[in-house]
Amino acid sequence: MTQHMTRPLLQAQRVYKNYGANEVLKGVDLDVMPGTVVCILGPSGSGKSTFLRCINHLERIRSGRISIDGDLIGYRQDGDKLHELDEKAISRQRAEVGMVFQDFNLFAHYTAAENVMAGPVLVRGEDRTSARARAIELLTRVGLADKVDAYPRQLSGGQQQRVAIARALAMRPKLMLFDEPTSALDPELVGEVLDVMRALAAEGQTMIVVTHEVGFAREVADVVVFMDQGVILEQGPPTAVLNNPSNPRTQSFLSKVLT
Amino acid sequence: MTTEVQDTPRTGELEIRAIPPKHPWRWAAAAVVVLLAAMLVYSMLTNPRYQWDVVFSWLLARTILRGLLLTLALTAVSMLTGILLGVVFAVMRGSPNRLLSGAAGVYIWFFRGTPLLVQLVFWFNLSALYPRIVVGVPFGGPELTALNANALISPMTAAFLGLALNEAAYMAEIVRAGIVSVPAGQLQAASALGFTRMTTMRRIVLPQAMRVIIPPTGNQTISMLKTSSLVSVLAIPELLYSAQIVYARTFQTIPLLIVVSIWYLALTSVLTVAQGKIERRFSAGEET
Ligand SMILES: Nc1ncnc2c1ncn2[C@@H]1O[C@H](COP(=O)(O)OP(=O)(O)OP(=O)(O)O)[C@@H](O)[C@H]1O
Ligand SMILES: [Mg+2]
Numbered sequence: 001m002t003q004h005m006t007r008p009l010l011q012a013q014r015v016y017k018n019y020g021a022n023e024v025l026k027g028v029d030l031d032v033m034p035g036t037v038v039c040i041l042g043p044s045g046s047g048k049s050t051f052l053r054c055i056n057h058l059e060r061i062r063s064g065r066i067s068i069d070g071d072l073i074g075y076r077q078d079g080d081k082l083h084e085l086d087e088k089a090i091s092r093q094r095a096e097v098g099m100v101f102q103d104f105n106l107f108a109h110y111t112a113a114e115n116v117m118a119g120p121v122l123v124r125g126e127d128r129t130s131a132r133a134r135a136i137e138l139l140t141r142v143g144l145a146d147k148v149d150a151y152p153r154q155l156s157g158g159q160q161q162r163v164a165i166a167r168a169l170a171m172r173p174k175l176m177l178f179d180e181p182t183s184a185l186d187p188e189l190v191g192e193v194l195d196v197m198r199a200l201a202a203e204g205q206t207m208i209v210v211t212h213e214v215g216f217a218r219e220v221a222d223v224v225v226f227m228d229q230g231v232i233l234e235q236g237p238p239t240a241v242l243n244n245p246s247n248p249r250t251q252s253f254l255s256k257v258l259t
Numbered sequence: 260m261t262t263e264v265q266d267t268p269r270t271g272e273l274e275i276r277a278i279p280p281k282h283p284w285r286w287a288a289a290a291v292v293v294l295l296a297a298m299l300v301y302s303m304l305t306n307p308r309y310q311w312d313v314v315f316s317w318l319l320a321r322t323i324l325r326g327l328l329l330t331l332a333l334t335a336v337s338m339l340t341g342i343l344l345g346v347v348f349a350v351m352r353g354s355p356n357r358l359l360s361g362a363a364g365v366y367i368w369f370f371r372g373t374p375l376l377v378q379l380v381f382w383f384n385l386s387a388l389y390p391r392i393v394v395g396v397p398f399g400g401p402e403l404t405a406l407n408a409n410a411l412i413s414p415m416t417a418a419f420l421g422l423a424l425n426e427a428a429y430m431a432e433i434v435r436a437g438i439v440s441v442p443a444g445q446l447q448a449a450s451a452l453g454f455t456r457m458t459t460m461r462r463i464v465l466p467q468a469m470r471v472i473i474p475p476t477g478n479q480t481i482s483m484l485k486t487s488s489l490v491s492v493l494a495i496p497e498l499l500y501s502a503q504i505v506y507a508r509t510f511q512t513i514p515l516l517i518v519v520s521i522w523y524l525a526l527t528s529v530l531t532v533a534q535g536k537i538e539r540r541f542s543a544g545e546e547t
Contacts, residue, residue: 058450087455091455092453093453094453095452095453097451098451099448101444101448103444106445107445107467108442108445108467109466118462119452122454122458122462123452123453123454168451171452
């Protein structure tokens, strides 16, 4: 167990990413230990979403390396060259990483249960009966036992986001990525989603959460990361980064969010 | 659409009666329409040149029914092929590969930009352009087998090719509109779950695109039923040409055209009802 804890689950090393002339990530380094929660804060356009999307290879990086559990993501190393993996191999890697989006992105033609079953049935080829049983179990866990057969349009934003979390969990991901999961929600619905995420963190799920909820970061995060203009300016325990930021840009950002 | 205001008077208060507005011009127009309709019906019943007896004697004639069957078969086969090819071209059109999407674009541009009648005659005369169709190594390599284009492109093949390839161009645009109607976020969510592009297309995109694709496809089918009459220029004995063969012999042109019209009307009416049913079934699934 202790030996397991020594290796980071996620290792991102000198990750560079650009869109044309726009350099979005300029050498991001981040280690995430298994069972920990990392919250990423930072101003709009700093590259937080882009970084998350690189972690499951929804975006190609220009240079650097990202590995999960020691497996290089998106590429196969051959000497000093990296070759992009084929679609099947990339899909298999993505299936190990859960992702929750700002806009929920539920499949509109599927019920809540069918959304949760989609991954296990269509990606892993599990049989529908056991997948449905597990979907109901997961939906119960996120407090939606009574919404199993509801379609997304019949659900509130908070309920949709909880279905989206259950859908990602159905793949038993090693790592969960959250991209501003509460930013599209009415204020009174934010709490129910954060509660689910809090419970997940308590169960030991490894999570990277991009959020503007400083309160959540303070309470749940093991590590808070402050990102600006494509680099990580500061990282450390929440008390250090949130209470005594050393970088002036972190200070000015926090003073804006906290007031 | 008249909106009639119905005030329910509350007891104890002043009663106000709402008088709906009068529309004298609307009534006048309606009267004119009734008059014209009556004149038309009267002339249809009394003008002997309609030859209703001839109409009814040919309506169920074997040659006409055979033509009708061929029309239905051509419509079904061309439409099905058009839909399948349309899906292929629509997916190509959306491909990140410029060559694939460009090729689909040129196809659509060409087949929508030239008249179907011209395309049909073109296919019919393909043997003038390529007298021999050769299977073998291209650009002057050895030939495996060569076919006489005249024998290969029968009028029936030309008709089928013309209708189906033209339809594919229109269906490609319809399917494309359906595909882009599915929010991009769902595609990302599918990728993030580990779906391959193929599974995403089959399980997430196309089922949702159907809602957008089905109504215009119904219209295309109804349109195809009527458009298939164009292949009469290739001497294919479908409904119209079957009637033409008869009246070329008997000179009963008008009655036979009436026979043809009755059948087209009957078929399009049936298809319209079916289309309504299918659309309602699909939207019912959407609303609940
Ligand atoms: N698909 C794309 N094509 C081109 N540029 C992009 C694309 N996605 C993001 N960018 C650019 O990359 C930069 C970083 O964007 P990103 O979405 O990662 O920021 P963010 O930190 O998540 O911001 P926010 O808090 O607003 O979500 C921005 O300048 C953005 O315009
Ligand atoms: Mg973002």
